[in-house]
Amino acid sequence: MSARIAVIGSCNTDMVVRLPHLPVPGETVLGGTFLIAHGGKGANQAVAAARAGGTVAFIGRVGDDAFGREARSALEKEGIDVSHLLIDPAAPSGVALITVDARGENAIAVAPGANARLTPDDVQQARDLIAGADILVAQLEVPVETIRAAAVVAASAGVLMMLNPAPASPLDDDLLRNIAVLTPNEKEAALLSGVPVNDDNGIIAAAEALRKRGVQRVILTLGERGIYFNDGILHVWMPAFHVRAVDTTAAGDVFTGAFAVALGEHQAPIDAARFACAASAISVTRPGAQPSAPHRSEIESLLSD
Numbered sequence: 001m002s003a004r005i006a007v008i009g010s011c012n013t014d015m016v017v018r019l020p021h022l023p024v025p026g027e028t029v030l031g032g033t034f035l036i037a038h039g040g041k042g043a044n045q046a047v048a049a050a051r052a053g054g055t056v057a058f059i060g061r062v063g064d065d066a067f068g069r070e071a072r073s074a075l076e077k078e079g080i081d082v083s084h085l086l087i088d089p090a091a092p093s094g095v096a097l098i099t100v101d102a103r104g105e106n107a108i109a110v111a112p113g114a115n116a117r118l119t120p121d122d123v124q125q126a127r128d129l130i131a132g133a134d135i136l137v138a139q140l141e142v143p144v145e146t147i148r149a150a151a152v153v154a155a156s157a158g159v160l161m162m163l164n165p166a167p168a169s170p171l172d173d174d175l176l177r178n179i180a181v182l183t184p185n186e187k188e189a190a191l192l193s194g195v196p197v198n199d200d201n202g203i204i205a206a207a208e209a210l211r212k213r214g215v216q217r218v219i220l221t222l223g224e225r226g227i228y229f230n231d232g233i234l235h236v237w238m239p240a241f242h243v244r245a246v247d248t249t250a251a252g253d254v255f256t257g258a259f260a261v262a263l264g265e266h267q268a269p270i271d272a273a274r275f276a277c278a279a280s281a282i283s284v285t286r287p288g289a290q291p292s293a294p295h296r297s298e299i300e301s302l303l304s305d
């Protein structure tokens with residue numbers, strides 16, 4: 001049986017401009033190309049999980065507008081259950097303005113719109129859905145009190161929770177204690193742990209600090225360096241697959257969604273991490289957030305190479 005994944009989080013429309021370099025304040029950079037793509041960290045993770053082989057349901061809010069309708073229908077086309085993707089008449093759908101440079105690095109500005117109106121009450125309405133999942137996946141583009149409510153529901157139902165703490169925000173120990181898998185990048189790990197992450201020792205110390213605060217398993221995503229995995233027993237540096245990056249947008253989302261599926265299938269956590277590294281490596285070779293998420297066959301093919 002495929003892994004049952006519930007994802008709670010944001011759903012955006014991404015306006016992406018690819019440029020020779022990212023503009024600095026006050027600078028206009030010409031020579032770009034433009035792409036509109038479905039995005040939002042939550043929706044990206046849901047799509048990544050569905051394409052990786054999971055049975056996925058999404059909990060979120062979009063506005064009653066064209067972006068919201070298109071985003072919803074794109075998720076439906078992936079086979080994702082959108083019965084708890086609410087349409088909010090009082091706010092526009094979330095939008096992200098993204099610039100991507102020639103090396104594939106990005107800068108992102110988000111207007112959350114309806115995402116910011118996802119409430120703990122919406123979580124209560126989705127209780128049964130969360131309780132029926134193998135893994136609950138969340139990020140921080142919706143209010144943290146909503147994520148906290150989801151963590152309580154997941155914990156009381158015995159459902160493992162994965163949190164991708166992006167964008168970075170301080171979190172209390174009560175929430176961290178309910179997190180089975182945390183997937184920060186270096187900046188997020190530094191902010192959450194209070195430990196400067198400037199080198200390998202900083203990475204290890206930040207992961208240890210987060211584990212001391214109650215997280216069971218910390219996986220730091222390190223971009224082209226790969227990941228650092230720490231569950232208190234295994235401490236593993238896993239190199240990234242070598243690929244030519246054109247757009248790193250959503251690489252962390254794809255990692256998180258794919259890892260959730262593999263873990264939900266009861267793969268060993270370290271195998272799940274390799275599966276997720278392969279998925280995110282493929283995603284950076286393609287432009288856009290959701291368009292870049294690979295299908296299971298592509299992930300397996302890279303793993304068997």
Ligand code: RIB
Pocket residue numbers: 010012013014038039040041044095096108110141249250251253289290
């Ligand atoms: O992680 C990438 C995502 O961040 C983009 O799709 C954008 O919508 C922002 O949410």
